[in-house]
Each structure stands twice: as structure tokens, then as C-alpha cells.
Amino acid sequence: MLCAEFEIRLCDYLDGTLEAASRRELEQHASGCRSCAALLADSAVATEFLSRAEAVEAPRELVTHILHRTQQARGAFGAAGWRSWFRPLLQPRFAMSMAMTVLSISMLYQVAGGNLRQLQAADLNPVNVWRGIDNGAHRLWNRGVKYYQNLRWVYEVMSMLRSLDDEAEQEPARDAGQARPEPKKIEP
């Protein structure tokens, strides 16, 4: 028996699966070859030590992590065709933003004088939409200006400013009157 063959058959020898004749042959080789005898002894020691080692247990959360990651991968690869394009839009944050945008547009439309309940196809014409927005914006502006001017404290401040302006206009006239030299009498 060659040493290379011994190396291969040693596994079966240690497993106890070799036939009696092969076992004897292997033992005979080991008794005459120092390196193979050492290999046999070392292999037996290692096998015995390996059997004593504690089994490795995976962390409990590992299965959850794996399932989570494969779920993500399923999300990335699962959707087919054009539907996959819309998948990001259906995420809660985007859905919320879209809802807010629709709400804002509808509020703007209401402000512009439109009535969502009586919406007609002609109302969606860009010219009509623009006219409505322009009209609504002017009305809103005028309403805002009136409201502002009718505020009591605004009225008071403005009247105070007006009186200050009046005083400021009168003062130069008075100063001019004081500073004017009296006309000298001209002797005949």
C-alpha cells in the first residue's frame, strides 16, 4: 500500500467501515511507516477532540433578518412590467404627499371660484382655469386689502400718520412766516 492510498483509506478506517482484510492491511502499513503511523494517531486525536466541541447555534434573530432581507429582494424583483414603476409611489410617505397635493389643488380651485361638485369638462380648459385663478386671485387680494384697511388699529395708525404728515406740512410754512424780515418803511 502506498502512503497516498493510506491517507485516503484512513477516513474509512476511523469510521469503522473498512472490511477486516483492508483494516489489517492498513495497520500493517502503519506499523512499518512512521509518517503514516503519526498521521493515524493525529487523526484519531483530532476526531476525538472534534466530537467534544460544542455545537454552534445561530442567533435567534437571524431567521427574522434573513426573511426580512429576502422580503426586500422580493419587493425589488417581484413586480413585473410597468406596475413596478408605480410601486415606489404607493409607499406610505409618497401616498401621503400625493394626498396633500390633491388637497392643495382642490383648495386652490375652490379659492379660484370653482365648485368641485359642479365641475364640468369646460372648466378644465386651460384658458378657463387661468381666468378663474386670475379672477379669484384679484378678488382675494381686494378682499384682503379691504379687511386690512378696516382693522381698527390700522385705521388708528394711519390717521396718526396722516396727522403727523399734516403737522409736518404746516411747520415749514410757520417757520417761513417767522423768518421773513419785516418790510422797511421807505421814506418819501
Added chain:
Amino acid sequence: MPESASLTQTALGDPDAPLVARCLRGEEAAWEGLVKLHTRRVYSICYRFTGSAVESQDLTQEVFLRVFRSLKSFRASSGCFRVWLTSLTRNLLIDHYRKTRKEKAVDSIEDRLPVLEETEAVAGRPEGRVAGREAGELLRTALAKLSPELREAVILRDLEEMEYREIAEALKVPDGTVKSRISRGRAELARLLRKMGAVV
């Protein structure tokens, strides 16, 4: 033997075949079952090979991601799922080993201090006989010093208790090469353990 007959026989011999078939039909429960069934084994192989719990968790997740993406390419006729999974794990571990080899070569002495202290403590014991968790830790240190070829062979045979034929399929080498690597790996491991004082 006709291909269909061979396929049936292989499928019958593979305990994972029904789960895999259900996974391929898109059943999420089947996938969950498959993950639960094999997580411990994949993690164990990764941990024995790398010696790091954090790296092993990442690698295990990566293995299952690969399985998830390439399950369609698995053919029951070409072997059982367990062997295919082992082969996939082994390939990922080898890739990882190649990537991290340079980083590990320059490991600082601080990283090795706990191991050195442990070795001294074990060597001080009269019988030098250790078991359980302590044996596991010493084994981790010794396995890290084996070459990847011998390491994977010893892990798959002695720690994962795979058949020689299955290991040969997973590693894509002849049975004789597997047995030869296992014998040399065991002998090298025994020498390393002796140096550490773990065995007499």
C-alpha cells in the same frame, strides 16, 4: 435510466424537495420553512470557517439571498438541495476568504491576546482535557490556522457530518481527494491543538 425516473428517485431521496417545489411555486410559507430548516447549518459552517459571529451572520444572510435569487436554477436531478446549499455557502466563504485574507494577515497583536491568554490557561491544566464551549473556542482558533482547503473538508465531515459523496459534490472534487484532505486536515489540526495544550 430515463431522466424522469432519475429525477423522481433524486427528488424522493431529497427531504427538501417538497419544500423547494413549493418555494418555486411562490409560497412564502415554504420559503420561511426552508430558511428555518437550514439557517443553523449554514451559520455553523460560516462560523467554523470564519471564526467570527458577526461575519457569519452577514454571510448567512448573503447565502440565503443568493439561494432566493437563484433557486430557479437549482435542478433536483443534479443533486439534493442540502448539497447545493453547501456548495453555495462554500463558494461564498472562499470569496470572502480571498477578500479578507490581506486584512487578516495584518491583524494586530491586541486581537490575538485573548487567544494567547486562553492557550496559556489550558496548557497549565494537568490533563489538558477540555470540552464544550472551551473546546469550541480552541477549535475556532486552531481551524483559523488551517488552509481553507483542509479547513472546509474537516468542517463539512467532522462538524457538519456530511457524507464523503456529498462533500465531493459540494466541493466539486473526487471522493479520494476529499478523504485525503480530511486526513491531512485532522492531522494538522491535532498538531495545532497539541501546540495550544488542548490535547496531549
